[in-house]
Amino acid sequence: xxxxxxxxxxxxxxxxxxxxxxxxxxxxxxxxxxxxxxxxxxxxxxxxxxxxxxxxxxxxxxxxxxxxxxxxxxxxxxxxxxxxxxxxxxxxxxxxxxxxxxxxxxxxxxxxxxxxxxxxxxxxxxxxxxx
Amino acid sequence: xxxxxxxxxxxxxxxxxxxxxxxxxxxxxxxxxxxxxxxxxxxxxxxxxxxxxxxxxxxxxxxxxxxxxxxxxxxxxxxxxxxxxxxxxxxxxxxxxxxxxxxxxxxxxxxxxxxxxxxxxxxxxxxxxxx
Amino acid sequence: xxxxxxxxxxxxxxxxxxxxxxxxxxxxxxxxxxxxxxxxxxxxxxxxxxxxxxxxxxxxxxxxxxxxxxxxxxxxxxxxxxxxxxxxxxxxxxxxxxxxxxxxxxxxxxxxxxxxxxxxxxxxxxxxxxx
Amino acid sequence: xxxxxxxxxxxxxxxxxxxxxxxxxxxxxxxxxxxxxxxxxxxxxxxxxxxxxxxxxxxxxxxxxxxxxxxxxxxxxxxxxxxxxxxxxxxxxxxxxxxxxxxxxxxxxxxxxxxxxxxxxxxxxxxxxxx
Numbered sequence: 001x002x003x004x005x006x007x008x009x010x011x012x013x014x015x016x017x018x019x020x021x022x023x024x025x026x027x028x029x030x031x032x033x034x035x036x037x038x039x040x041x042x043x044x045x046x047x048x049x050x051x052x053x054x055x056x057x058x059x060x061x062x063x064x065x066x067x068x069x070x071x072x073x074x075x076x077x078x079x080x081x082x083x084x085x086x087x088x089x090x091x092x093x094x095x096x097x098x099x100x101x102x103x104x105x106x107x108x109x110x111x112x113x114x115x116x117x118x119x120x121x122x123x124x125x126x127x128x129x130x131x
Numbered sequence: 132x133x134x135x136x137x138x139x140x141x142x143x144x145x146x147x148x149x150x151x152x153x154x155x156x157x158x159x160x161x162x163x164x165x166x167x168x169x170x171x172x173x174x175x176x177x178x179x180x181x182x183x184x185x186x187x188x189x190x191x192x193x194x195x196x197x198x199x200x201x202x203x204x205x206x207x208x209x210x211x212x213x214x215x216x217x218x219x220x221x222x223x224x225x226x227x228x229x230x231x232x233x234x235x236x237x238x239x240x241x242x243x244x245x246x247x248x249x250x251x252x253x254x255x256x257x258x259x260x261x262x
Numbered sequence: 263x264x265x266x267x268x269x270x271x272x273x274x275x276x277x278x279x280x281x282x283x284x285x286x287x288x289x290x291x292x293x294x295x296x297x298x299x300x301x302x303x304x305x306x307x308x309x310x311x312x313x314x315x316x317x318x319x320x321x322x323x324x325x326x327x328x329x330x331x332x333x334x335x336x337x338x339x340x341x342x343x344x345x346x347x348x349x350x351x352x353x354x355x356x357x358x359x360x361x362x363x364x365x366x367x368x369x370x371x372x373x374x375x376x377x378x379x380x381x382x383x384x385x386x387x388x389x390x391x392x393x
Numbered sequence: 394x395x396x397x398x399x400x401x402x403x404x405x406x407x408x409x410x411x412x413x414x415x416x417x418x419x420x421x422x423x424x425x426x427x428x429x430x431x432x433x434x435x436x437x438x439x440x441x442x443x444x445x446x447x448x449x450x451x452x453x454x455x456x457x458x459x460x461x462x463x464x465x466x467x468x469x470x471x472x473x474x475x476x477x478x479x480x481x482x483x484x485x486x487x488x489x490x491x492x493x494x495x496x497x498x499x500x501x502x503x504x505x506x507x508x509x510x511x512x513x514x515x516x517x518x519x520x521x522x523x524x
Binding site: 019020024025026028029032048050051052053054055056057058059061107109112 | 150151155156157159160163179181182183184185186187188189190192238240243
Binding site: 281282286287288290291294310312313314315316317318319320321323369371374 | 412413417418419421422425441443444445446447448449450451452454500502505
């Protein structure tokens, strides 16, 4: 799909829990790793941001022997301080593991409050909004 | 509020990240710890279950010096294999940290598929559905 | 034992791995939680510190149904910038889970280097060195 | 160095703590990820094992912007049920981050007790003992 960024995440043994699969909270860490890589790619750097809203459908288990999953990030909407992304986790065989809509907010770590994206960040991210 | 179960969670240093606050993925672990305690209380045991859908609004930071947060669990809807809960994280001072709607499914770890709640589990959980 | 501080840690489902027990790396997190509580008790506050050396013998599994473990901290030796502690994890039934010797160093997070304990910290910690 | 296996680990944002660096407990997870890859390479599969003893010297911070570290595994000694390895974490620039000696034990997850390495595992691992 045009405009979709993809990043490979290695499954760690520590990601599993006693049900023998990757714990559901770790799915957010996989999405975060993909999102951080997306930001590096889109903005040539890692802006500080926080997650303010999540909707996640968890569709399939991931097990340690899967070794890797892919995270896909597409930009849905850009606000003054916020970015809404559509995020999916798929297996190497492209089976859907989870799909999410995530709202993140650019963050000033000193003031501990949202700040607007810069003009340059805005231009780059706007170009990535899915049609 | 009637029908709301509450459980205290200790904040660990390991829960924080380099923004100086508890990482957003750990909020799901806090909710899970509260939910597991809820199940112990409601069903006299920990049934196996998996999380299939999450909606989470993250409203405030938690920092290590907060030491503790409270997780509140209320039952919204009971299905054949699924339970929908309203879950919140609040500070000791009752400030809202996060609110969530979570759908979990009773799970057969051997077959790796959903199973219905037992008659007894159903009776106990139905009695807890918020009016 | 005289001079031993003890702190209770709640076992989280997220602490387990696919072998059905608490992952060995989480033992360090349990020790850290006990050590942070020890510092709060000994120094009326949480000094910044880093771990520079660990020796750990892991003797028994912890499972989610254990619910709680106890961490015990005893001071072995105080240096200019370092503190050596003997640390154990035991079950509620006082079975030994793990025993460790840990060297931590007082840390200046701005300079990112060790700093000496203050005169007051030194006096308080010296009083706790096991005979 | 002859006989040293090396594996690359991606640093995740979740690995950091509020001191702005990778938490010390996560160093064990990095070593575990390297050890699991070592076992896959040495034995064509992931045997079940548990960690029974650790000695770790932590020499340098890892920060999120380091992006990757390398884990090196060398076999020091093979026992009937146990394997002793020398393990190091180094940066991409080959700076030493941590060095460890780790004793692991082949594990029967059903009986929850140690089991001997098989004849084939023993032959393969013996060939890797550092001279």
